[in-house]
Amino acid sequence: xxxxxxxxxxxxxxxxxxxxxxxxxxxxxxxxxxxxxxxxxxxxxxxxxxxxxxxxxxxxxxxxxxxxxxxxxxxxxxxxxxxxxxxxxxxxxxxxxxxxxxxxxxxxxxxxxxxxxxxxxxxxxxxxxxxxxxxxxxxxxxxxxxxxxxxxxxxxxxxxxxxxxxxxxxxxxxxxxxxxxxxxxxxxxxxxxxxxxxxxxxxxxxxxxxxxxxxxxxxxxxx
Amino acid sequence: xxxxxxxxxxxxxxxxxxxxxxxxxxxxxxxxxxxxxxxxxxxxxxxxxxxxxxxxxxxxxxxxxxxxxxxxxxxxxxxxxxxxxxxxxxxxxxxxxxxxxxxxxxxxxxxxxxxxxxxxxxxxxxxxxxxxxxxxxxxxxxxxxxxxxxxxxxxxxxxxxxxxxxxxxxxxxxxxxxxxxxxxxxxxxxxxxxxxxxxxxxxxxxxxxxxxxxxxxxxxxxx
DNA sequence: TTCAAATATTACAAAATTGTAATGAAAAAG
DNA sequence: CTTTTTCATTACAATTTTGTAATATTTGAA
Numbered sequence: 467x468x469x470x471x472x473x474x475x476x477x478x479x480x481x482x483x484x485x486x487x488x489x490x491x492x493x494x495x496x497x498x499x500x501x502x503x504x505x506x507x508x509x510x511x512x513x514x515x516x517x518x519x520x521x522x523x524x525x526x527x528x529x530x531x532x533x534x535x536x537x538x539x540x541x542x543x544x545x546x547x548x549x550x551x552x553x554x555x556x557x558x559x560x561x562x563x564x565x566x567x568x569x570x571x572x573x574x575x576x577x578x579x580x581x582x583x584x585x586x587x588x589x590x591x592x593x594x595x596x597x598x599x600x601x602x603x604x605x606x607x608x609x610x611x612x613x614x615x616x617x618x619x620x621x622x623x624x625x626x627x628x629x630x631x632x633x634x635x636x637x638x639x640x641x642x643x644x645x646x647x648x649x650x651x652x653x654x655x656x657x658x659x660x661x662x663x664x665x666x667x668x669x670x671x672x673x674x675x676x677x678x679x680x681x682x683x684x685x686x687x688x689x
Numbered sequence: 690x691x692x693x694x695x696x697x698x699x700x701x702x703x704x705x706x707x708x709x710x711x712x713x714x715x716x717x718x719x720x721x722x723x724x725x726x727x728x729x730x731x732x733x734x735x736x737x738x739x740x741x742x743x744x745x746x747x748x749x750x751x752x753x754x755x756x757x758x759x760x761x762x763x764x765x766x767x768x769x770x771x772x773x774x775x776x777x778x779x780x781x782x783x784x785x786x787x788x789x790x791x792x793x794x795x796x797x798x799x800x801x802x803x804x805x806x807x808x809x810x811x812x813x814x815x816x817x818x819x820x821x822x823x824x825x826x827x828x829x830x831x832x833x834x835x836x837x838x839x840x841x842x843x844x845x846x847x848x849x850x851x852x853x854x855x856x857x858x859x860x861x862x863x864x865x866x867x868x869x870x871x872x873x874x875x876x877x878x879x880x881x882x883x884x885x886x887x888x889x890x891x892x893x894x895x896x897x898x899x900x901x902x903x904x905x906x907x908x909x910x911x912x
Numbered sequence: 913t914t915c916a917a918a919t920a921t922t923a924c925a926a927a928a929t930t931g932t933a934a935t936g937a938a939a940a941a942g
Numbered sequence: 943c944t945t946t947t948t949c950a951t952t953a954c955a956a957t958t959t960t961g962t963a964a965t966a967t968t969t970g971a972a
Contacts, residue, residue, distance in 0.1 A: 531857075558854065572776075573777060580780045589812070601823065602850075603823070603826065603842050616838055616929085623826045650932095656948095656950065660950065678949070840960075874961065879919060880962085903919075903970080904917090
């Protein structure tokens with residue numbers, strides 16, 4: 467936990483920095499340049515990346531876009547050049563923060579924590595082993611993606627945002643099939659429930675997530 | 690759109706600041722102190738709050754916690770005192786960023802945009818007259834619903850959560866077409882862009898939302 | 913200007929989604 | 943136990959989505 471990747475080619479600075487961060491309760495992995503930085507990043511799981519802008523062997527900006535292209539992990543630029551253009555560029559390649567030297571240690575920690583906290587508050591809807599990442603519009607089960615059609619997705623989101631709450635058939639039909647004044651038969655819902663169960667339940671015949679409440683409706687439960 | 694609340698008791702500073710921000714495309718509401726600041730905040734809808742730490746009539750910190758207790762709107766402290774303890778305190782009461790004077794205008798804008806973008810984890814993603822309600826998985830244009838297919842939806846969410854940021858073709862392809870190890874041709878993206886434009890743009894031939902950045906990729910822009 | 917590269921547009925077939933209806937199974941009521 | 947109701951399951955046709963290829967257009971560079 468609180469694993470941080472520091473990419474910094476100034477060895478003495480890196481040493482003192484990681485020493486300090488460790489004393490603050492972080493665990494720090496250190497990479498000297500672009501190549502091992504990316505390699506490390508792809509191998510381990512980090513909660514935050516501290517990135518020196520001016521590396522010898524590559525451009526800090528490109529490392530940042532590289533990282534951001536494959537994950538949401540917060541990236542904070544650390545840099546001597548407090549140059550405004552660089553700062554702006556840093557944010558444009560997706561950085562979460564940009565800190566000029568000299569670093570003030572407690573502020574640095576505060577900014578790292580801030581970035582991690584913001585990142586942690588992702589809008590994830592979870593129910594048992596099924597997760598909807600509404601910030602991407604994706605559903606996963608045990609970390610592998612499940613492809614849901616547009617309406618299946620909406621239906622599941624409806625259930626997950628009302629976890630534990632009973633939804634009447636009427637309410638569900640209203641919520642999903644009232645975008646065009648079309649009439650949709652009642653049995654449609656039965657079929658959608660079945661299709662969802664087939665996709666998300668471990669044993670669709672014994673649903674543990676989408677429960678039937680006979681005569682009343684359905685609800686999603688956790689455990 | 691891009692409505693900002695500035696709480697600042699130094700009138701001349703407030704004037705020049707809001708002038709500049711307006712020239713950058715923000716619309717700025719100005720409050721002189723705590724009382725009208727809170728009042729304005731509760732009345733209107735803002736995408737970001739700029740908060741002077743040292744107000745006469747109240748403590749900037751308490752305004753911040755007040756705001757954060759009732760919403761997720763990003764709060765950025767603007768302050769003369771670059772004092773480290775204050776900075777740390779600012780983050781502790783939930784601020785999203787903390788900028789010391791003197792402000793560098795483009796950096797300020799970059800940080801504001803960054804805060805707003807990060808806040809995109811909120812349920813409503815908006816770009817011009819198109820809104821995605823991620824808490825329901827629906828897209829609306831001028832308040833009437835637009836039916837997007839699963840992949841179109843994901844693509845648009847990707848753009849809207851990165852509003853103003855350039856997305857390379859590679860990054861987009863990675864994000865959308867890497868769920869099954871299938872290869873998907875490069876031209877697919879062109880077609881999806883067209884389909885989205887046909888659905889969301891007022892004049893699909895002159896896209897105002899999904900902009901092409903030739904040779905680099907695409908980005909969603911607001912106005 | 914001319915050319916080459918990048919993007920836009922169109923058309924199309926394979927595949928998936930969508931809604932319905934018919935049938936089957938389970939639960940509650942009599 | 944039988945009946946009725948409710949939900950589950952299946953199968954199916956109409957429609958939509960999806961990815962591709964082929965063509966047109968635009969853009970920037972030579």
